[in-house]
Amino acid sequence: MPIGIYERMDSFSSMTLDIKEGDTIYLFSDGYADQFGGPRMKKFMYSNFKRLLLDIQAKSMCEQFSVLNKTMEDWRGGIDQIDDIVVIGIRF
DSSP, X not given: OOSSOOSSOOOOOOOOXXXXXXXEEEEEOSHHHXXXXXXXXXXXXXXXXXXXXXXXXXXXXXXXXXXXXXXXXXXXXXXXXXXXXXXXXXXX
């Protein structure tokens, strides 16, 4: 469901999370997962993005930033970026 006006408007719901010190929350757009590249010029996909986040979550936020950037640069190769890529990580 997009944020804003759309032809089908479902209700949004609120959630409460029990966040502890050391937890990390990621907010992201569809851009990272939807980027084309790799050896077969396919999308990166959410399964690969999730696995990547799980693999790097123990690293410092600066290291995560570097890994995310390098991974996407390597994935894209010479292909232009097709969409915005937004990834926000918040560590508590």
